[in-house]
Amino acid sequence: MVRPLVLRVSPISFSKPRPASPGSFSDLAGQDAGMASSTILTVVVSPRAEALQTLEPLVRQAMPSETLASAADASEALSFFEQARYLGRTAAIFLLDYRGVGVDDLTTCVLELRQALRDAELLILVEATDSPALAACLKVAGSTERMTFLTAPMEPLLVVRTLRAVAERQRTGAHSKRALRDSTEVIKGLELQIQELRTRLDIAKHAARHDHLTGGLNRTGFVEELTARLARNRQMQNVIMVDLDRFKAVNDTLGHAAGDELVRKICTGMAGVLPNGAILARLGGDEFGIVVEALTDVGMNELCNKVLKVASQCRIIAGHEVQVSASIGVARQGSTHSEVELLRQADLALYAAKREGRNRYRVFDNDLDEVTQYRLTIENGLERALNSGQFKMVYQPIVKADTRAILGYEALVRWDSPDYGSIPPDQFIPIAEETGLILDIGDWIAREALRDCRKWNLPYVSINLSSRQFLRHNVGERILRYAADAHVDPRRIQIELTETAIIDDVERASYNLGVLRDAGVRVALDDFGTGYSSLVYLKQFAIDCIKIDKSFVDNITRERQSAVIVASVAKLAESLGMSVIAEGVETEDQRTILIASGCGMLQGFHFGRPTPAGELIPGHMDDPKV
Template sequence: MRILIVDDEPAMHDSYRRSFAGQRSEGGVALGTMAADLFGGTVGEVQGEQSADFALAHVDQGLDAVAAVERALADGKPFAVAFIDVRMPPGIDGRETAQRIRALDPEINLVIVTGFSDFSPIEISKVAGPTDKIFYIAKPFEVAEVTQTATALAKRWEIDRELKAARITLAAQVVQLEGQSAELAANESRAVHMATHDSLTDAPNRLAFLRALADRTRAEGLFATVMVDLDRFKLVNDTLGHLAGDALIREVCMILQRSAPEDALVARLGGDEFGILFETSDEAAGITACERLVAACSVSLQVFGNSVQGGASAGVVVSEGGQGHDPVDVMRRSDLALNDAKRSGRGIVRLFDESMDEGIRFRRRVEGGLSQAIAKGELSLVYQPIVSRDAVEVVGFEALIRWSTDEYGAMSPSTFIPIAEESNLIHELGDWVLREALPVLKQWPDQYVSVNFSPRQFRRHDFVGHIMDSVERAGVEPARLQIEITETAIFDDAERAAETLYKLRQMGFRIALDDFGTGYSSLYNIRKFALDCLKIDRSFIDGMSRERESAAIVHSIIHLGRALGLGVIAEGVETEAQVQALKLAGASHFQGYFFSRPVGADVALGMAGARYLGGQDDVAGDGPPPPRQLGNGMLN
């Protein structure tokens, strides 16, 4: 440790030399105790430091001391402590010496040594502080007093330097982490942008448009949904090439963005089709805005040196927000209006009306008939067995609803379930399914029944209480009821869905995620929600033998489920080849026509009692296989 001695009296320099040569006074222990209290550590540690080596530098005047400190800093060998006499005629006094040294070296510890001073300690501290780096010793001093002070301050100086270096390192690491965090945030932002924007035009894509439309349907007020399609676009592609077609799409996109109403969302949905979403006061205002858009597109454009006559047609539907409209259906209606515009010629705007959609009238008739179906006794349940992988043991049945109408005969669930879902009829239908299925379940030895619940049912405020009340009234254990839901049911409000599923699991109910793999949020859902098993959508099972992609998806889902300790049920199994492939992949359970068609309650009771099935497709059921489809399990 380097110590600077500043004093104009040669005798004082001799005293310092003798002090640091190891001489101690009888009061050394007491001073050691004082130093330990002031600077930390034990008495033994502080006294032990007296044996440390000190390199003393002696100067007679203040200016010499300032020069010595400056040289030491330049050489990279700074002083730890400086002992400074206050009175040093004829040069600068100790106060100014301390001030100048402090200006050069903020880290050095200063010890003012004086018998009498013209300056108070406070005055010196003001110019040579901070106060925790300036100390005082009175003349005449004890040897131990000097050595203990030097030892303690030198040790403190060393620690201060280490802490400063650590702070610098930490600050650098913080800066580095902040840079990495900013880079990650930028990468995430780019990834989100890429996922929701069209790569050709950088406009929002179909996914972003659907999300915005879904949000807008929940808000109050009138809004317009517009589908725009370019006229004669195929001719440009065929005559000038796809690069020219891409250039034309970019030009038209910019025209639509400039011409759309304020705050409108302009998205490229794919190909030469655009979607536009904006607020409107009424249908007339919406049509006027669309006519301006079509007129703006009807201009001559230069594409790769060629003059191309632009043109577009538009279909628009004006909707009232907050009415529970399905965003996909809103887009379908505006698309119907666009199709009518394209059939009527080019450069035309068409407003959607009910006459464009015969399906709407049909849906209304179905809705009316469905509201009377329970009272008329037109509904029935069939049960399709769910079998284990190895022993072909019947472990459960999925309850499937059927409707035989006077007007249309047997109606496919794929037709009436979506209609019921759009109205409150789905609640009546779901309640009827539980009332019918639970008494049947009581007759089985120990199998469970799997019941589908639609998104609207799942979101009802008393859903958990209603299900619990139903099983209690039927005298059925919750563990024997499997609740099947799709990702759609939980996607709109993930936090509420997670809480609902947690409560159901706590009560003992089984939870199955149906049609797994068809939703883009699958991995997020499987991690977040309390589930017992996954049901692989039948479209992937059917495609295994034809499409590498389907086979890869099936294998991935099975491996993911097994890794998370979940059961994996393969739906729509119809062939021996599918069974063998699924067994090799590791599926835990099967369901499909290879084992049994959906059967009536009596046949299901016989299967439950027998417990085991052989691979078969000749079990009595409710007719030929229905067409394959996606969606709610009630549709099987």
Template sequence: MSARAHRSPLTYQVTLTVLALAAFALVMVVGFGFYAAVQADRVSLERQKIFFANGLQDQIAAVEREQESVSVWDDSVTNAKSGNQAWMAENLSVWMYSYYGHNRVYVLDDASRPVHAMREGKVVSPDLYAEDETALRPTVEKLRGLIARPPDATGAGGPVKMVAEDLVALGGKPAILSIMPLVPSSDRVTQARGSEYLHVSVEFINDTVIGKIAEKYLLDGAHLLPLSQSVGSAAIPLMDSRGVILGYIGWDQERPGLTLIRKAGPALIAGMLLAAGALAFLLRRLRRTSLALQTSQADAQYLAFHDTLTGLPNRALFEDRLLRALLTTGRDTARMALLYLDIDRFKHVNDTLGHPAGDELVRQTAARLQRMVREIDTVARLGGDEFAIILVDIRDTRVAEDISERLLRKLQEPFRLMDDQVFVSASIGIALASGPKVDADDLLRKADIALYEAKKNGRGRYQVFAGDMDDLLLRKRKVENALRRALRGGTEIKLAYQPIFAADGRTIVGAEALIRWAHEIHGALPPQQFIAIAEERGMIGELGQWVLREACRFAADTQLPWVAVNVSPLQLRDAGFAGQVVSILAETGLSPARLQLEITESVLLENNDTTRMVLEALRRSGVGVVLDDFGTGYSSLNYLRRHVIDKLKIDRSFVRLLDEDSSSAAIVKALIDLAIALDVEVTAEGVETEEQKALLVGMGCHQMQGYLLAPPLEPAQLLLLPGLSPIQSRPASVRA
């Protein structure tokens, strides 16, 4: 047993575990107790805040009710307009102070000029209104706006109530402001709309008003806090309609949770002491039991992760270390290599010298491998004569190859087995990993394939995994061969056409040609898959010419305004591509103005001289150039100006979320505005709902395509659609 095992026996570990669990349980109980108390206090505080907020709203409503008792009155209208100061003082101002405690009252004429004023129960000069006018004016104007509405303007629940209220600060003190027009209470008095006098009433929010609210909800210590004073959690802001804080209402917070803890604390402490005593008794019993398991634990753990013959890590430990190495490789820029090694003709050694000699050969091989690698690397025995080596933090493939060469030379030295010298060799398969997306099973498979190649090529050598060893490449080759056969006279590859409609959703302005391949074995292959293979294997030119010729031939024989064909970036890198397009147009008899070529933003981003020359030649010939999937790449306005595009197509990923996500709607609107600013047409792809269509039309989108309007159709189906018979004089996407 190792020194580490003696320093950390199983009993010590178990004791620590139990103590940790007990401490964790204690922390959880205490923590949950405090959490519950804090939550109770928080809920109580929120409830108290709601009480004060509701109480403040009730006080504002009370001011309105009190004001309404004098503002809807025939006498108020006649006496205010006649300038009867004594009557207004007795009924509209001083009376409001005496009976309701309103601190300030102003009466304004139909031009919002003061004709009467009262402060703190005393009639004052109307000129003092100027001191408060700045704070009161927005609310006065709001009420004037309500009055100016047509008589039949109603809100959701009936006629609009003629009142405007707000919280304001007058002389640095927060106050409730309520303004109502003086209106008749009967038909005996009439006045023209807009000629109403206004009754302005102000009640300061002071400790008296706050005390009434606190008394109603049985809260203590309520008082007004100025802005200059620090505010605790038990406070709510007094905020006007613009969001400006005028002050705070503070109070003594009720803490039911903390109160409960104080009362239940002694009982909880006693219970914890009793539990600690019981835990100590159980720990003594547990330590005696765990001593019997201590020795067997270390042995079992070692056997679970190590090979009994060589002492090397076994497959389980190897797989764990491989996963850890791959995680490190994913986080860092370093590489790692996996080496698969087995002894050549090992069965011959077993058969001639016996299994004990074979076991000894395996042990000596393991010892040599361990001496030849670094401490940070891992040598594991996977079974029989198979070994695996994990090389971490290597620079490149050359390092793995150098180590493999040294291992092969070391294993070629003679082995002493059963008093005989035995010469053997080994084969090694190498697979390298770099980056975060390497799968352990895939790396193992590649190393195994490389080992098979090494043995197939003569044994006693190493082989680095190459791409063409993989089954994927075999499948790619099959698809490539099938694609070549299909292009040379097969009937599997066909074109479908998706109509593109004008903004009215009915007029067909053109169609996009889409390639389809119904493979006799693999079924319907996704275009992205076989197009990628065509690009990789140098067939994209041949495939592109076939698509272009078929689309032009179809358009030339129909009354379709124009047809759009997607073009690979690799085609545009061919300096002769523009000449090929012109030749196909002449061969099929299609006017260049009836052909549009769709390119991606990556083409512009390359800023390649050949690509730019090809695009310029195409546009000079009259062919339209369309920027497809616009918004998903990295092109800039400089590239758009430099390459002069005829049309932008907004990618379906933006259109799909158009009626669900406001940010997508903003992006689509910006892209349409950009197209309009560049004086080019704009087409939206992937329109699938009426809501998307309506939004696009409202944004000024010129053309649309998608399953809402029509899916991709076979040529015969396309010609059955209405609207194809008239021939448009000019394609919608080509500017004069």
């Protein structure tokens, strides 16, 4: 709200009358005519109404007999001055408060006022840390003459004294002794505030380069230090990137305060194993950066293993035992002096370590760069493949172990690229997960599988859902809608999930499983035995079927331990009312042992390779295909 102009003299009406606001004089009409000695117009200029409310009382205290007005910008302020000039107010003081508004608006106001009134006094309020505002005002004004700055937080007494000094200067046209004394006080105050400003700037600079959680360097400080080391051309630098594995589960289950405590403890532990002169920084979240000089391969191996050991220690966090691991990527300087290239290489090595199983380190090499380029090619081709029909569906039979009767089929996707030929699913599915394209590809797979189930009258079809797909808020409803579109009874659908899909968001997993189970969809836990929380979630969720991972089946004829594990899982499933499917069966000997171990259903090349729906042979698999 813009305040009305208030003249404390004889009644006058301006061309732009406005209603009075609380705490200001109501209007010129009715003012005390005894104030005719007033010679100065003081205008408070600010686009912020709260600034006007704060400053007007100070102006009245400093100059009770002078004329006061308030304006939103320079144009309005100059308009008031032109009208006040007819009353004999030949001098003007403009009190500007543009804090929190923007430097450009402030400098525009200063420029307009200075160009129109060279002799007017400008009193400008700025933030103590806003040195750009001071510099910009001086630049547009061209001189500090008749320009005074006050820095916030402001002392009311200092404002009052400064206004009186400026008014005195306006009245006499020269610096009186009193004005000089007041100015000296102002200068002393400004010197103190300048010193405070420098202190605040130092604090701001420190905060810009340091992490608030650990107190060490942040990403900005880390990159600056690395750049400086490379520029000095000292010993060869090694960049190590560290990322905690499954840290999100700590935040989700124990809260962010617990996650912060874990980060602090791990950071402290890593600092304790680094050599002298190393740089350690928290780059954000659960990611850390390290720079060390001139390490041999043996020294690098020892250091990375120490960091892995520190990260994987069991710690008490928020009253709970918490244990995570870390993945590490290493880049050696070599011939490059570019911090950007070193960081890129370390990042690539880090993600390679995660893909290879986590809780390990990987050193960047040229082969990894080629792999990255290949991955980028796949990433760029996925969407084109989906839109141009390059994906195909194949189906592998799931059979009754003793009779070989076909009970259903697992739906599997294949990609035949016109540029690169057949690309294995274990190469493009993880990339689709990372990029988010798995959502669109997964929808396509579900629709195709259900259409084929209807078209070829398959007993049932088993559809894999990735973690990212399953944690969609409406995945259950989507699957049921696709089933309705294809006219497939939900009881002819089985959904295969990994343990990760469940533990990443237990609450959403519970909801989605409930939607599917209520409609009659069966749920199978895939790759059972390769995770770390299977028994917990078997008990918590209504799982229909356990799929024993191929890694156990591969060794079942050679290792007694694998046979014991399979038999134990089958017994566990039976006690919980669940069925068991053993995957990856390739020989008759494996089939025999699996039957003896209690596995009721089998799947693998021994019974049939993945085949297009139109080429499937219904009934029994009497002639094993090896």
